[in-house]
Amino acid sequence: MALLEVSSLSKSFGGVRAVRDVSFVVRQGMIKALIGPNGAGKTTLFNLASGFVPPDSGVVRFDGHAIQGQPPHRSAALGLARTFQNIKLFAGMTALENVMVGRHIRSRAGFLASMLHLPFTWREEADVRRRSLEMLDFMGIASLADMEATSLAYGQQRAVELARALACEPRMLLLDEPAAGLNMRETVELSRLIVRIRDSGITVLLVEHDMSLVMGISDEVVVLSYGEKIAEADPATVQKDPQVIRIYLGEEEC
Amino acid sequence: MRPALLRQVAAFVATVVVIQLASVAGEKAFLLTQLTMSAYYTLVVLGLSLFMGYAGQISLGHAAFFAVGGYTSAVMTTFDLGPFRSTAWVAAAGKVGLLATRTDAFGSQVLAFHPWPAMACAVLLTAAIAFAVGVPVLKLKGHYLAMATLGLGTIVYSVALGTATLGAADGISGVPPLPVLPGIAVGGNGSRIANYYVAGTVLAVSMLLLLNLVHSRVGRALRAIHGAEDAASAMGVDTAHYKVRTFVLSAAMAGLAGVLLTHYNGSIGPSEASIMKSVKYVAIVAVGGMGSLWGTLAASMVLNFLSLRGYFGTLDDAVFGTILVVVMLFAPQGILAIDLRRALRFLRPTRGAPAEPG
Numbered sequence A: 001m002a003l004l005e006v007s008s009l010s011k012s013f014g015g016v017r018a019v020r021d022v023s024f025v026v027r028q029g030m031i032k033a034l035i036g037p038n039g040a041g042k043t044t045l046f047n048l049a050s051g052f053v054p055p056d057s058g059v060v061r062f063d064g065h066a067i068q069g070q071p072p073h074r075s076a077a078l079g080l081a082r083t084f085q086n087i088k089l090f091a092g093m094t095a096l097e098n099v100m101v102g103r104h105i106r107s108r109a110g111f112l113a114s115m116l117h118l119p120f121t122w123r124e125e126a127d128v129r130r131r132s133l134e135m136l137d138f139m140g141i142a143s144l145a146d147m148e149a150t151s152l153a154y155g156q157q158r159a160v161e162l163a164r165a166l167a168c169e170p171r172m173l174l175l176d177e178p179a180a181g182l183n184m185r186e187t188v189e190l191s192r193l194i195v196r197i198r199d200s201g202i203t204v205l206l207v208e209h210d211m212s213l214v215m216g217i218s219d220e221v222v223v224l225s226y227g228e229k230i231a232e233a234d235p236a237t238v239q240k241d242p243q244v245i246r247i248y249l250g251e252e253e254c
Numbered sequence B: 001m002r003p004a005l006l007r008q009v010a011a012f013v014a015t016v017v018v019i020q021l022a023s024v025a026g027e028k029a030f031l032l033t034q035l036t037m038s039a040y041y042t043l044v045v046l047g048l049s050l051f052m053g054y055a056g057q058i059s060l061g062h063a064a065f066f067a068v069g070g071y072t073s074a075v076m077t078t079f080d081l082g083p084f085r086s087t088a089w090v091a092a093a094g095k096v097g098l099l100a101t102r103t104d105a106f107g108s109q110v111l112a113f114h115p116w117p118a119m120a121c122a123v124l125l126t127a128a129i130a131f132a133v134g135v136p137v138l139k140l141k142g143h144y145l146a147m148a149t150l151g152l153g154t155i156v157y158s159v160a161l162g163t164a165t166l167g168a169a170d171g172i173s174g175v176p177p178l179p180v181l182p183g184i185a186v187g188g189n190g191s192r193i194a195n196y197y198v199a200g201t202v203l204a205v206s207m208l209l210l211l212n213l214v215h216s217r218v219g220r221a222l223r224a225i226h227g228a229e230d231a232a233s234a235m236g237v238d239t240a241h242y243k244v245r246t247f248v249l250s251a252a253m254a255g256l257a258g259v260l261l262t263h264y265n266g267s268i269g270p271s272e273a274s275i276m277k278s279v280k281y282v283a284i285v286a287v288g289g290m291g292s293l294w295g296t297l298a299a300s301m302v303l304n305f306l307s308l309r310g311y312f313g314t315l316d317d318a319v320f321g322t323i324l325v326v327v328m329l330f331a332p333q334g335i336l337a338i339d340l341r342r343a344l345r346f347l348r349p350t351r352g353a354p355a356e357p358g
């Protein structure tokens, strides 16, 4: 079943055609990778899919709902969570508090209930805290719970951001270059983690430059170049595609 | 309930009592008047602190909300409906007990709204205006938002100053007291000590509600908007909704403060709506610390008290302007949030920068 369906999506910024008529589907339960040289439009595609940028034309369907042009909190509520290429943690909040915000859509205390500290909010808060600690633990950083998130080391910040996205209990996770800045050992750990996430039932769409990571864990790969989709297949086929080798892998050699 | 918060509020109540006892023992009970007024101004500042310090937005229009509340209540409780007694809606309002007859300062009978329905209308009107203004304006950010709220402040100020039914430059006086309990009223001939305790109670209850709020799911969402708005919306926080709600809540608190202070003083004038008042509120929030309700409460009580006692003389506006500049330059997180060790390090640059980054 197609969980995310992108049809004829286009977006220009001034004269730059960042995404041109791109279509693909991500089926439930798979790890799909989106690769391409710098500036190919990968992040823009993520922004279009998660509601941060409205498309010029085209449709984004998540679980059957057309979500293009809707604000990001709508797609989050439908079960689409994401991380950012340039990590975006909440400044002035601890790692635990950051992850607790991830439980926002799984809790419901509003202004009045919160001000009156109604009994249901006590239970809810306890639950939010417990589940968030579990997520930090899953990422192996439970000991950092009370540290200010933005003061952590780079890799730890990535872990907090991923824990926060997982705390949403999403149906699908968009990861924008999760291995950027990680060393080889951390990257191997990350690839195991992504597989575990997929095995827990969360569909993954991944933007990544690290080819060993992408080719090792992806079920399917989409290749973008200058905003256009130039290939879409399983990793082995994509690696043999002459156009991909020329445009994408060829570029890395120079 | 949260034991820590209850302990803090209990400590605040104890402080309120100690100050009252000390002022009476020291034969300085007259100071309670300015403390009562400071408490009501502090209500404005606390609401603004929620909007600025937690949600990370800015408003230069909070004096306008204070004035809308105060003026609405003043007009409704002083405008004589006697001549309209026979019209259908006045008769209906009288029948359901919304109106009250009293004798004004000149000995004539006045039929006007009772202070309680007037207060309810005043707060609702303030909230409605904040909502109507907030929905489009809160799409703006940073100094655009500051300018838009500044514009609102200017409008309310000129309307207050230029409208005859609002008393133009004189404002409205003869506002009746607001009865609270048998023998206790805000303003009028109500006792000074009783009024002080009413104001203290209003502050204590407001603090409890606000502290609950900032320690909740909602408070977390507001801080998230402040910390990284994009990421907050990616986590499902409806950022526009939260900003508007917070704006309306803080405006309603300003409106309520305007109502209470107007009944306490028995009058309100256009200066309450002036831009300088809004700047003053912002300056106090800045001193108290962005994101610290207790710090804001302390800063507000002290600064408003000094200002009302006339310690700053004719330079009052200049003092608050200076405070704002100094805080922004040297301690944008608020004076009470200064990390002393870092400040000292800053003063001794020759010793070499420490290895760990700030």
Ligand SMILES: Nc1ncnc2c1ncn2[C@@H]1O[C@H](COP(=O)(O)OP(=O)(O)OP(=O)(O)O)[C@@H](O)[C@H]1O
Residues within 6 Å of the ligand: A013, A016, A017, A018, A036, A037, A038, A039, A040, A041, A042, A043, A044, A045, A085
């Ligand atoms: N908000 C924006 N305004 C203007 N131009 C933009 C904007 N966002 C992206 N672009 C442009 O669109 C193109 C695609 O950018 P995008 O960030 O999507 O690429 P990318 O594939 O994620 O690259 P990278 O691998 O470097 O992250 C680039 O030319 C970029 O400069």
Ligand SMILES: [Mg+2]
Residues within 6 Å of the ligand: A042, A043, A044, A085
């Ligand atoms: Mg990118």
